[in-house]
Amino acid sequence: MSVAKKDYKRITVKSLIEMKANSEKISMLTAYDYTMAKIIDTAGIDVILVGDSASNVMAGHETTLPITLDQMIYHAQSVIRAIKRCLVVVDLPFGSYQSDPKEALRSAIRIMKESGGHAVKMEGGKEIKDSIKKILNAGIPVMGHLGLTPQSIYKFGTYTVRAKEEQEAKKLKEDALMLQKLGCFAIVLEKVPANLAKEVAESLTIPVIGIGAGNGVDGQVLVTHDMLGMTHEFNPRFLRRYMDLFNGMSNAFSQYIDDVKSQDFPNENEQY
Ligand code: KIV
Numbered sequence: 001m002s003v004a005k006k007d008y009k010r011i012t013v014k015s016l017i018e019m020k021a022n023s024e025k026i027s028m029l030t031a032y033d034y035t036m037a038k039i040i041d042t043a044g045i046d047v048i049l050v051g052d053s054a055s056n057v058m059a060g061h062e063t064t065l066p067i068t069l070d071q072m073i074y075h076a077q078s079v080i081r082a083i084k085r086c087l088v089v090v091d092l093p094f095g096s097y098q099s100d101p102k103e104a105l106r107s108a109i110r111i112m113k114e115s116g117g118h119a120v121k122m123e124g125g126k127e128i129k130d131s132i133k134k135i136l137n138a139g140i141p142v143m144g145h146l147g148l149t150p151q152s153i154y155k156f157g158t159y160t161v162r163a164k165e166e167q168e169a170k171k172l173k174e175d176a177l178m179l180q181k182l183g184c185f186a187i188v189l190e191k192v193p194a195n196l197a198k199e200v201a202e203s204l205t206i207p208v209i210g211i212g213a214g215n216g217v218d219g220q221v222l223v224t225h226d227m228l229g230m231t232h233e234f235n236p237r238f239l240r241r242y243m244d245l246f247n248g249m250s251n252a253f254s255q256y257i258d259d260v261k262s263q264d265f266p267n268e269n270e271q272y
Contacts (some may be wrong), residue, residue: 011046011087013119013141013185019046019218020207026186026219028089028209029227032058032075034074036224037082045086047209049221050076050117052091052151057225064150069096076115089143090117091169094151095133097122104131108140123149125175129182136183144179146172147213148191161212161238163192176200176208188221189213191238212238 005024008015019026028047031037033055040048054075055067069092076090090111107121119141122128132142147162149247154160163169172192179187186207189197194214201208201217210217225231226239232246259265 001256002080008046008085010085013087016046016087016186016207016219017205019060020205026207026209026220028221029224030054031079031082031224032114033077034082037079040224041083046219047087047089047221048078049121050080050088050115051121051223052093053223055093055120057223057231062116063153065094065153069093069110073111073114076111080116086131087119088117089119089121090115091121097135098124098128100133101131104128104189104254105134105138107137108135109138112140119185121145121164123151125171126178129178132179132184133184141259142182142184143189144176144187146175146179146187146192147189147197150190159191161191161193163196169196172196173200173203180204180206191236 006018006022016026026046028046028049029040030051030053031040031048032050037048044162048081050072051066052067052072054071055064055090058075059071060129061067072090072093076088079088091109092104092111096107097235111117111120120135121143122132122135123145125144125146133142135142148156150159153159156159163172176187181271184206186209189200189208189210193214197208197210199214207218209219210219211221219223222239223231226234229244230246230249232244256265
């Protein structure tokens with residue numbers, strides 16, 4: 001179904017809720033630096049997520065756990081300098097909000113004050129209810145994140161699909177409703193069965209943005225480096241690659257090396 005798109009000059013948390021009400025799907029991608037954020041924002045994305053996946057794709061860690069609050073703020077500052085239109089959501093990293101609500105609020109305030117980000121994202125349901133409440137009470141918009149929550153990878157043990165069993169699906173539905181009741185403006189649902197994700201999206205008035213959660217949700221998010229084919233070892237079923245930049249860039253680098261070695265570069269027109 002094709003839906004008329006409203007021409008938003010600036011995307012806010014309210015615009016996302018309006019998009020859901022108007023059945024307009026929400027587009028979201030990750031960015032961690034100025035140049036990438038500028039390209040993505042210029043293309044017309046609705047939301048940039050400064051994801052803690054920076055820990056994997058920018059720093060080369062195996063998990064998202066090592067990235068620090070200072071590092072997330074650095075990435076978010078670079079993204080904020082680039083954008084004109086989209087909403088920028090910044091992940092609260094592992095260890096910056098789980099211990100107690102006061103620390104969670106301090107972390108969220110640092111992100112908002114030092115980076116200029118527009119909202120924070122937090123992984124988890126009722127376990128972190130008090131922290132979410134505290135942050136929302138300070139006027140900071142919160143995006144929830146349920147399903148596969150990579151900051152808990154050592155509890156899960158694997159990155160496989162979550163909530164396939166009835167009990168976990170029930171908890172996920174309760175958590176999603178709780179996040180909406182608390183006042184979260186949107187929820188990311190990661191790697192859960194498509195029919196469950198659809199049911200959750202249809203039961204809520206706030207948007208549900210999926211990654212590996214099928215087509216029945218209100219929007220989609222991908223890690224930019226994955227959809228551009230820069231991270232070629234990562235091949236989950238949900239990932240659509242729009243480019244093969246790993247090979248494209250490798251070829252460009254090889255060509256450059258050859259040109260330097262053969263003294264083809266620089267030529268007469270490329271010097272002063
Ligand atoms: O950190 C991240 O990139 C994320 C997305 C996978 C949703 O949380």
